[in-house]
Amino acid sequence: MAGEDWTSTLLVLLILSSFLLNFTDIPQRIQLWRWSSYIRKRIIQLFEIEQDARRKAVKYLSEQGLKDPGKAIDDFVDNYFLISPVSLEPTDIIRRLRHLIRERNKSVKAYVREVFPDASEEVRQNAEVMFEIVSVLVLINKIVKHYFQLGLKYSNWILMMQLALEMPMIVRLAKTYDDAMDSFASGTPVGDGAGPLAVRYLLSFDVPEREVAEETLVLEGTVEGRKVLAIKAKGPGSSVGYPGEALRKVVEEVGRVSAIITVDAALKLESEETGEVSYGVGAAIGDPGPEKIEMERVAAEKGVPLYAVVIKMSEEDAITTMSEEIVKGVKKAVDIIKEIIRKLPPEEPVIVVGVGNTIGIR
Amino acid sequence: MVQLFDGVDTYTVILFITLAVMITLLVFSMIPRRTGQQGKPSIKTLIKCVDGHEVEREFSRGDYVGKKVKCPQCGKEAVVMAIYIKRDQQPGKP
Numbered sequence: 207m208a209g210e211d212w213t214s215t216l217l218v219l220l221i222l223s224s225f226l227l228n229f230t231d232i233p234q235r236i237q238l239w240r241w242s243s244y245i246r247k248r249i250i251q252l253f254e255i256e257q258d259a260r261r262k263a264v265k266y267l268s269e270q271g272l273k274d275p276g277k278a279i280d281d282f283v284d285n286y287f288l289i290s291p292v293s294l295e296p297t298d299i300i301r302r303l304r305h306l307i308r309e310r311n312k313s314v315k316a317y318v319r320e321v322f323p324d325a326s327e328e329v330r331q332n333a334e335v336m337f338e339i340v341s342v343l344v345l346i347n348k349i350v351k352h353y354f355q356l357g358l359k360y361s362n363w364i365l366m367m368q369l370a371l372e373m374p375m376i377v378r379l380a381k382t383y384d385d386a387m388d389s390f391a392s393g394t395p396v397g398d399g400a401g402p403l404a405v406r407y408l409l410s411f412d413v414p415e416r417e418v419a420e421e422t423l424v425l426e427g428t429v430e431g432r433k434v435l436a437i438k439a440k441g442p443g444s445s446v447g448y449p450g451e452a453l454r455k456v457v458e459e460v461g462r463v464s465a466i467i468t469v470d471a472a473l474k475l476e477s478e479e480t481g482e483v484s485y486g487v488g489a490a491i492g493d494p495g496p497e498k499i500e501m502e503r504v505a506a507e508k509g510v511p512l513y514a515v516v517i518k519m520s521e522e523d524a525i526t527t528m529s530e531e532i533v534k535g536v537k538k539a540v541d542i543i544k545e546i547i548r549k550l551p552p553e554e555p556v557i558v559v560g561v562g563n564t565i566g567i568r
Numbered sequence: 569m570v571q572l573f574d575g576v577d578t579y580t581v582i583l584f585i586t587l588a589v590m591i592t593l594l595v596f597s598m599i600p601r602r603t604g605q606q607g608k609p610s611i612k613t614l615i616k617c618v619d620g621h622e623v624e625r626e627f628s629r630g631d632y633v634g635k636k637v638k639c640p641q642c643g644k645e646a647v648v649m650a651i652y653i654k655r656d657q658q659p660g661k662p
């Protein structure tokens with residue numbers, strides 16, 4: 207009968223496939239092949255994103271009068287890295303790190319000035335960011351390819367699987383950087399500009415201001431009957447300034463202050479809404495260390511309370527054009543700052559530090 | 569052996585059902601999932617004048633927050649208060 211044939215065939219198949227699944231690497235090989243073809247597609251996508259960003263940069267730079275933007279970008283990419291200082295012996299590490307960061311910034315600025323001598327300060331600052339963005343995208347691509355090729359070379363299917371599972375997040379990050387390119391090319395404020403915008407909303411656009419540190423302004427005004435000194439980067443070009451250094455200088459100039467209030471954009475958790483505002487204690491700033499520690503040190507030395515007000519947003523929100531929710535968040539943050547100021551003694555001045563990139567915000 | 573139909577035994581039926589299920593699963597796993605489509609974004613510039621008019625217009629290159637402009641309503645002195653991205657409201661999405 208036909209049924210018995212089927213039974214024996216199925217039984218043989220079952221035993222054979224169970225042997226193949228359990229005692230050979232064939233399933234892993236198949237997985238490796240599947241993950242790698244998935245990653246290969248994503249790598250092509252990443253490459254397209256990089257090319258797109260490069261095209262945007264070339265377009266912006268040639269519009270601004272740069273003759274050979276392609277070469278200017280190529281000469282920048284891969285160079286201007288920063289090697290972290292030795293942390294095994296942490297003595298004066300902040301001083302060393304600050305030195306390295308400033309020297310790097312200086313050489314980047316010098317490079318941009320060299321290739322782009324006729325451009326305005328603002329255009330140069332934006333060009334700098336564009337170079338950096340292309341650089342980051344090239345780096346992302348290289349790292350992904352590195353792990354992909356390592357995985358292939360050693361048939362490391364675990365590495366391949368890990369990379370494949372990370373790919374959607376990596377592609378999203380790359381897309382975000384590509385979108386950021388548009389924001390910086392058009393000169394619109396980005397989400398990270400929440401801090402500087404809060405300073406402008408707290409005081410106004412007409413208050414007296416002066417440059418207290420490189421690319422960093424201090425504004426003077428009155429809020430709730432208290433004198434307010436507000437620090438922000440100098441706009442509307444792309445800049446974050448040196449808020450820590452500026453804070454120290456301002457505090458040393460005025461002597462006694464009643465409080466230091468820092469306001470900045472903060473990375474939200476996945477469940478939080480963009481534009482949510484909360485406050486606490488500490489220095490709200492996301493720099494690699496030197497500016498933040500300067501703020502903490504000044505506050506601790508003078509025994510002044512250090513408050514932090516943060517506007518929550520995702521990484522995407524932070525580097526692309528500011529959304530309406532963030533503007534609302536900034537208004538809320540200003541109300542909170544006013545609330546804090548109202549409770550302070552009226553005799554002494556208050557310092558407000560608006561941390562973040564001030565592109566598109568004077 | 570149980571015969572469901574003439575000439576077709578249970579094993580064949582099971583085989584075909586399993587095959588059909590597997591193919592369906594494969595096809596569904598290959599269809600790319602659509603993520604929540606957001607409305608078309610546009611960049612707006614918000615202008616506020618000395619008389620308190622608030623006007624929202626399309627962003628034009630060269631605008632920045634704090635820029636002195638003329639009020640589109642009364643022509644008096646005004647300032648750019650904000651530049652932001654506005655997404656068209658999508659109904660039914662939390």
Ligand SMILES: [Zn+2]
Binds near residue numbers: 621640
């Ligand atoms: Zn008006």
